[in-house]
Structures are given as structure tokens and as C-alpha cells.
Amino acid sequence: MLLQLENVSKSFGEVRALENVSFVLNYHEIVGLVGGNGAGKSTLIKILAGVFPPDKGRIYLEGQEVVFRNPKEAHNHGIYTVHQKMEEILAPHHDVTANIFMGEEVTRPLFRSFIPFIKVLAKREMEKEAEEILSRVGIRIDSVRRPIVSYSGGQRQAVALARAIRKKPKILLLDEPTAALGVKEKFQVLRLIRRLGKEEGISIVIVSHNLEEVFEVVDRIVVLRNGQVVGECSPSQATKERVVQMIVGGE
Amino acid sequence: MRRVALVVGIVVLLGLLLVPLALGQEKKLVFGYSAPGLGDEGQWNIQKGFVDKCKELGIEVIVTDAQQSPEKQNNDIETLIARGVDAICAVPQDSAAISVAVQKCNEAGIPFFTIDRGVTAGTVVLTVKADNVKAGAIAGEVMLRLLQGKYNGIAKGKVLEIRGQPGQDVAEQRAQGFHQVLEKYPDIQIISLPGYWNTEEGFKITVDTLTAHPDLDGIYYHADLYIPGIVEGIKAVKGEFAKVGDPGHIFILGIDGNPAGLDQVEAKLADGVVVQPLRDYGALIVPIIVDYLEKGPEALPKPGTVLVEEGASWSPAMVVETAAGLEIWTNVFYVDYLGAGDPNLWGNKPRE
Amino acid sequence: MKRREFLKTVLDNSVWVILSIFLIFNAFYTPRFFTVLNLRNILIHSSILGIVVIGESLCLLSGHFDLSVESTLALAAVVGSLLVKNGMGIFTSILAMLLSGGMVGLVNGMLIRKVGLNAFVATLITYIGVRGTALGIVEGKTIWNLPPSFCFLGAGTIWLFPVQILLLIGLYGVFHLLLITTRFGRHVYLVGDNQLAARISGINVDRVVVSVFVLSGFLSAFAGLVMAGRLNSASPLFGTGMVFEAMSAAIIGGISLRGGVGSLPMALGGVLLLSSISNVLNLHAVSPYWIQTIRAIMILFAVVLDSLKRRLVRYEE
Ligand SMILES: Nc1ncnc2c1ncn2[C@@H]1O[C@H](COP(=O)(O)OP(=O)(O)O)[C@@H](O)[C@H]1O
Ligand SMILES: [Mg+2]
Numbered sequence: 001m002l003l004q005l006e007n008v009s010k011s012f013g014e015v016r017a018l019e020n021v022s023f024v025l026n027y028h029e030i031v032g033l034v035g036g037n038g039a040g041k042s043t044l045i046k047i048l049a050g051v052f053p054p055d056k057g058r059i060y061l062e063g064q065e066v067v068f069r070n071p072k073e074a075h076n077h078g079i080y081t082v083h084q085k086m087e088e089i090l091a092p093h094h095d096v097t098a099n100i101f102m103g104e105e106v107t108r109p110l111f112r113s114f115i116p117f118i119k120v121l122a123k124r125e126m127e128k129e130a131e132e133i134l135s136r137v138g139i140r141i142d143s144v145r146r147p148i149v150s151y152s153g154g155q156r157q158a159v160a161l162a163r164a165i166r167k168k169p170k171i172l173l174l175d176e177p178t179a180a181l182g183v184k185e186k187f188q189v190l191r192l193i194r195r196l197g198k199e200e201g202i203s204i205v206i207v208s209h210n211l212e213e214v215f216e217v218v219d220r221i222v223v224l225r226n227g228q229v230v231g232e233c234s235p236s237q238a239t240k241e242r243v244v245q246m247i248v249g250g251e
Numbered sequence: 252m253r254r255v256a257l258v259v260g261i262v263v264l265l266g267l268l269l270v271p272l273a274l275g276q277e278k279k280l281v282f283g284y285s286a287p288g289l290g291d292e293g294q295w296n297i298q299k300g301f302v303d304k305c306k307e308l309g310i311e312v313i314v315t316d317a318q319q320s321p322e323k324q325n326n327d328i329e330t331l332i333a334r335g336v337d338a339i340c341a342v343p344q345d346s347a348a349i350s351v352a353v354q355k356c357n358e359a360g361i362p363f364f365t366i367d368r369g370v371t372a373g374t375v376v377l378t379v380k381a382d383n384v385k386a387g388a389i390a391g392e393v394m395l396r397l398l399q400g401k402y403n404g405i406a407k408g409k410v411l412e413i414r415g416q417p418g419q420d421v422a423e424q425r426a427q428g429f430h431q432v433l434e435k436y437p438d439i440q441i442i443s444l445p446g447y448w449n450t451e452e453g454f455k456i457t458v459d460t461l462t463a464h465p466d467l468d469g470i471y472y473h474a475d476l477y478i479p480g481i482v483e484g485i486k487a488v489k490g491e492f493a494k495v496g497d498p499g500h501i502f503i504l505g506i507d508g509n510p511a512g513l514d515q516v517e518a519k520l521a522d523g524v525v526v527q528p529l530r531d532y533g534a535l536i537v538p539i540i541v542d543y544l545e546k547g548p549e550a551l552p553k554p555g556t557v558l559v560e561e562g563a564s565w566s567p568a569m570v571v572e573t574a575a576g577l578e579i580w581t582n583v584f585y586v587d588y589l590g591a592g593d594p595n596l597w598g599n600k601p602r603e
Numbered sequence: 604m605k606r607r608e609f610l611k612t613v614l615d616n617s618v619w620v621i622l623s624i625f626l627i628f629n630a631f632y633t634p635r636f637f638t639v640l641n642l643r644n645i646l647i648h649s650s651i652l653g654i655v656v657i658g659e660s661l662c663l664l665s666g667h668f669d670l671s672v673e674s675t676l677a678l679a680a681v682v683g684s685l686l687v688k689n690g691m692g693i694f695t696s697i698l699a700m701l702l703s704g705g706m707v708g709l710v711n712g713m714l715i716r717k718v719g720l721n722a723f724v725a726t727l728i729t730y731i732g733v734r735g736t737a738l739g740i741v742e743g744k745t746i747w748n749l750p751p752s753f754c755f756l757g758a759g760t761i762w763l764f765p766v767q768i769l770l771l772i773g774l775y776g777v778f779h780l781l782l783i784t785t786r787f788g789r790h791v792y793l794v795g796d797n798q799l800a801a802r803i804s805g806i807n808v809d810r811v812v813v814s815v816f817v818l819s820g821f822l823s824a825f826a827g828l829v830m831a832g833r834l835n836s837a838s839p840l841f842g843t844g845m846v847f848e849a850m851s852a853a854i855i856g857g858i859s860l861r862g863g864v865g866s867l868p869m870a871l872g873g874v875l876l877l878s879s880i881s882n883v884l885n886l887h888a889v890s891p892y893w894i895q896t897i898r899a900i901m902i903l904f905a906v907v908l909d910s911l912k913r914r915l916v917r918y919e920e
Binding site: 075088110 | 784785786789790792793796797799800801802803804805806807863864
Binding site for chain 2: 634647648651738745747839841843882885890891894
């Protein structure tokens, strides 16, 4: 087991977003997290990403208990995330490169030889790397120097994805990564996700409303309803109808 | 029986204890004093003069400090009304805003006096203030004499006037008096700019005006706080500062007479200053308040009269009936470096 | 493509364009305006406000108001002058005044990040409290006649150049480089552009915001040192109303009140434009009753010109 959540709960005032959720992610596994609006999917992702701590419960990474006090600590453990909402991801007036490297800017010593501790941003290197990663993601972005506001929703999502995969994460958390994409881009991103999972061995949790694509890429499906895990199945064994039934509840 | 005696004894004793208190309450007057902000040196001195005179006459004073907030001053005055003081004297922070409190005071039947500024509405028994028009006029006269001295008796030259806040009555009156005197002399050019009571602004005005008019003869300022800016401004443009009496000196004089100002005059950085008797407003107004409480309106000085007291810095003072009510305009006087060290000037008096 | 790039360069520097137009216009219409002496005067007038604007801009870029700058300036001026007047060494006094500024900044930062107050409210509190403290320390008195070495930064000259002007240029250079070439600077912009995204991306927002306010406090205190030297005196009323001028300069320079957008050189352009406007009004000795109105019209003109040009290549948001 790569990652394990044990009896995690989280409330926002009156709202109980997660209740005693236990969840497992294995090595080299792609898990689909599905559920209706407000089921608690994004909350689960944010707890794993270190955005906020759970009210109670434990998280184990490779058998060791971990506590993420902030997103940086999750990054340090190799956990990277593409969050659902744009306002949680991108700085709109900054260019693509600045966004891809947000919080993890690459620096170089200003005077390498005599005062190595004064470091400045390595802009050229970052731009070059940004272009490389974007070409891997496979979505066309004409200039890494233009601000995010000048790009479409799909392109913005591509930038966010590029940021998350830049450092070859151990675990990738994707909260509705294809929601704003066109048909062609969606196809490309799904192919990328599959490649990352199967060829590069990254474990991935993907949240999606689109059961088609979930069935296409994931190894296992976990269903959340009203903050609780209500079911689990493998796409090869269950039908979409069965999963839909679990999502909406009742028999 | 014995117990009754004991009780009676205790009652008598208590009664005896209370008598002096009761007697004291009968005799001792309590005044309220509402200051606009004691952080200001001038205000602190006005307050000190008032409190000292009250102490001398055995009157208790409750002093409140509005810390530059008109709203707090209203609250302060309401508190004084609630305390049931015999009379209230205030230096309004804002002439209009204070009117609400003045009207409440009128309703409560407590006579209201002001120092330095009037109020817009409500009844004020009497206002004591310096004659700012006269102060401006004196400054104008001295400037005229200095210019005539420089140009062999001919009244000509260029003078910069650094004003306070345009529209504020003190600034307007200080400008009015100065202009009244000098506008009779067409060859004297006055350049007037507002400094908003801000030292740095005074610096900028001095620098810019000296650049536009390198032949500037004199500078008239509305408040002492401009002096450091003027001195440094002249240095910044001319490279050096010529003191009073040195060749190339630019005449500098104005109004206020606070400690820094007097020091500058003594140090011959400025030619002189028109002083207001801030510290002595209290000495003038407190006895009038006491009389008024005893005898009513007859005790007030009559409009058109001149109050004189030997040796008092406020003397002579004019009594005038204005649209705002009865006012006493105190004397103001000019001091140069010979007089600036006078320990009787309020700016030279020690704080405590 | 070339034309667009050119247009963008012009727009990114619109204050400088407007300032140039203003200077050229007045070179013809204002006597003694375009002289070395007067241009030097404008720079001298700009230096104190300019230093304050660096701190204010840092805060605005990070998406926060700092109303306390002018009070911090007054407090530092008073603290330093009082110490130096009471026989403390020059360096100790200067250190103490800079520390007092840093402390105010630290308090601002803590009120905002640890207590969770809105920046406007937090710095409004220090704006009032710090000016009050300055008044209290000297009981409203003005301190004057300071030692010449203490006044060096404000009134001294190195060869032909007033130290003030050198300081202004130096500080803008250093802080501009800090902002655009270092990680810290980048983080200031990112926090201002989208604080939530910055936090979620792993940026320590607390540290960035507190640092920004501490720097702003230091800079305001430094401006207090320059002002005390410039005017050879210190008063608790120094800098009254300056925060509005500082904000105007930053905004005229194109720094967004919402944060994340703008640059220091542009803010400097805003400062120089405001100073030039005042200078011209003084040179013309405009009527004291109309001077404010005319100043407002000139500022309006500058801002409208700027927004018109900006609209040409605006990305839709
Ligand atoms: N920051 C928050 N503050 C208050 N309530 C929240 C917050 N985030 C989520 N919630 C609530 O928690 C519940 C679960 O939300 P979320 O995890 O976003 O659901 P999902 O992503 O499955 O649609 C919802 O009822 C939502 O309103
Ligand atoms: Mg969600």
C-alpha cells in the first residue's frame, strides 16, 4: 500500500464533508473517485494535498504515519495535485512559466564564484522547461510568456497539469482535470494520464463526473456519497449502471 | 439606654465627618475644560494657563482631551455635563461639530465659554482669542519696515507667504491682516502658497519659490512649524543660509511663538515672530467666568471697551460683539532676537 | 507582431510617457522649470515620498493596504531625534529608529496573519496608535537642530549630488531587483495575484506578508530619517496625509489595488509625476484657493490618459 487513509472526518461548521472515510491507494494504481456534487471528493483531495488537516483520522504513506501541515509538506512527500477550481490553482496575471513554477521557482547563484548565496530566478531555464512539459501534456500554448488571463479554460487546466507532473510525483491527485477541456484535448489528457500511470508508474487519484472516461482509465472505482465511502468496484467487473446507482443511493 | 447613646454618638460623628464635605461642595466651584488635543504644544499651554488660574482661585477643574477627534470632544462635553460642572470652557476642535454639545450644554443650563475659536450654533457666553488679523498686520508692518530698510526707504520687493490651510479662519485672518498692510504698496509683490500646516510642504514651497524667484526678499509664515523647512529650503537652493544681519539674508518672520520658534529667533535664523499670549488666556477668562456665575450677564465686559491690566501679556484686549457672539481679542506682540529669550513668553515657560 | 510588442512596451511604461509629455510641455510654458536646479528640486521633493512609496508598493503588490506608513515615518523621526538629542550615538539612534519602523511592520503583519484582521483595519489601528505614540513620546513638541552627521542622509551632498537623490535611485534599484529577480519578489507578486493559489502551491504566505510589512516599516522609518535630516527637525506631525499621496503615486504608476500587478519603476514614475505637478503649481504661484482643484485635474488627466492607452491592448478578464 502506497497511501492509506484511516477513519478520516472533516466538517465545515455544520456541514460534515467527510465522515470516517477509509481509503487505500496502491503502488502503480489509478483510482477513480466518483460521487455526486457535494459528496466530499474535493475535500478528500485537499486533505491529501495538505491544504487543510482532517478533524480526525490518520494518513499513512508507505506504512509511515504522516501529517501535512501545509501543501509544501505534501509536495515534499511527492504528492502533487491539480485542484478543481481555477482560483485555487493559478495566478491570473502571471505568465505560464511563473504559474508552472509557482512555489517551486528554480534559482541560480548570481555570482557563482564569490557570493554563491545570493540567488536569482533562473528565468531562461524555467521557460525552456515549461515549454518541454507543456509539449508532453500535449495541449498547444503559443507562448509561455503570456499571462493566464489570455488563455482558455482548457489551456489553463493544461498549465495546472503541467505544474503537477513537472517533478515526476509519487502520487498525483487530479480533481476533475478534464472538466473544461474540448473533445480532442480530453482525449490527449486521458492518454497522458494513462501513460503516467502505466509507463511511469505514478499512482493517481482522479475525480471525475464522466463515467466513460473513468471506466477507460482507472483500475478501481471508489464511490463517495454524503461524505462516506459507499462502495468500491473494479471497472472490469461492474457496469456503469451499478456505479450510478451507488452514486445516487437507494436500491 | 447605653446602646441608644452609642447610636446617637455614631450618627453625630458621621454628621461631623460630612459637614466639611458638604461645606466644601457649597463653596468650591468645579469647571470643565475640554481640550481638542493636548499633543499640540500650543494647546497644552492654553490648558496649563487655564488650570493654573483655576488652582490659584481654588477652583477644581476637570480636563478632558479629545485627541483631535470632534466626536470625542462632543462625548467629553456630555460627560462634563453629566458630572454637573458649574461652567464649561472648550477649545473647539471643529467649530461646527461641537455645536451639538454646546446646545446640550445650553439645555442643561451650564454656561459655555470658548478659547481660540468660536462655534457655529448654540449659545456661547464669551470667546477669548488672539487677534489674528492684528497679528498678520503686525507681521506686515515689520516686513514693510525691513524692506524699506533694505531698499533705502523705498517700499518694494518680493515676499513669499506660506499659508496654513486655505479656508480655515485662523489662516484666513493671518493672511488678511498681512495683505491689508502690504497691498497699499504696489511695488511689493506677495506670492501666497498654502502649506497646509505641514513642515515638509513649507520646505518644498520655499525651494520652488526661490527657484522661480532667486531675488526673493522675505518670507512670511503662518505658523512656527514652517521655520525648519524654510531654513533648510534656503540652504538647499542657495547652498548656505545667511543669518539675520548677514549679507544676502532673506527676511523671515511669522506668527506663533512656540518654543522652537523662539529658539530659532534667538539663534538669528528668523527675524522675529508675532506672539500670541496662549498661556494667559486662562488668566483672562477664568475670573470672568467666576464673576458671571455670581452676578450673571452684567459681569461681562461691554463691547467696544478695551481691557487693560498692567504687565499682563494679553493686555490690551478689545471686547467685540461679533456675529458669533461676544468676543475678547487679546493683544499680540512682535519679538525679535532681543526679546525672544524673555522667560515670560509662553514658549519659554517650563512645562511643569 | 512587432507593432504589438512596441505598443506593449509603451503601455508598460505609460507613466514615463505621460511624465515626458508633462516635462516637455512645461519646459516651454513654465519659466525656470527646465533648469538643472529645478529638476534637482523635483528629485529632492520626490525622495521622501518615493521611499515611502517603495514600502507601500510592496504591500499593494502583495494585495494589502498599509495605511500606517506616514505614522511610522513620524514615530521613527521622533524616536531617532530624541535619542540623538539625548546624547546617544548616531548609529545607535538610527538603528533604534529603523527598529521602531520594523516593529510597527511586524505588528501589522502579525495582526493580519496571526490575528486574522483585514489589512485595512489592522493598519488603520497602527496608523492611529503609532502617530499617537509619536505625539506622546515628545508631548507634541518639535525637536530641532539635529547633529549634522544625523542629517547627512537628508541634507548632505556627495560631490554635486544630494544624498537624498542618490538614496532614492539606489533604493528603487535594489528593491526593483529584489522584486523581479528573486524568489521572494516573485512570491510577493504571486501572493498579491492570488493568495489562495499561492498558499495551495506551497508558498509560505505568512512569511511573505509579514516580511512585506516589516520591509515597509523599515522603509517608512528610513524615510523618517531622511525627512528629519532634510528639515533638521522632527515633529510627531511629520508626514500627515502622506499615505494618500503614496497610494496615489502607486496607483498612477499602475500598481493594482487588488495586488499582483505593477512595478516599482512605474511607481517611481507616479511619484515624479506628482512632484512635478506640485512643483509647477508652486512655480506658477497658482491661487492658494484653487491649487488643490488644479492638482486634481492634472492627476485626473494623467490617469485618464493612462487608462485610455491601457485599454488598447487589454486582455479580457
Ligand atoms: N471551505 C469550505 N467551507 C465550507 N464548506 C465547504 C468547504 N469546502 C467544502 N464544503 C462543503 O463540504 C461539502 C463537500 O464539498 P466538496 O468536497 O467540495 O464536494 P465535491 O467535490 O464532492 O462536490 C459540501 O457540502 C461543501 O459545501
Ligand atoms: Mg469538487
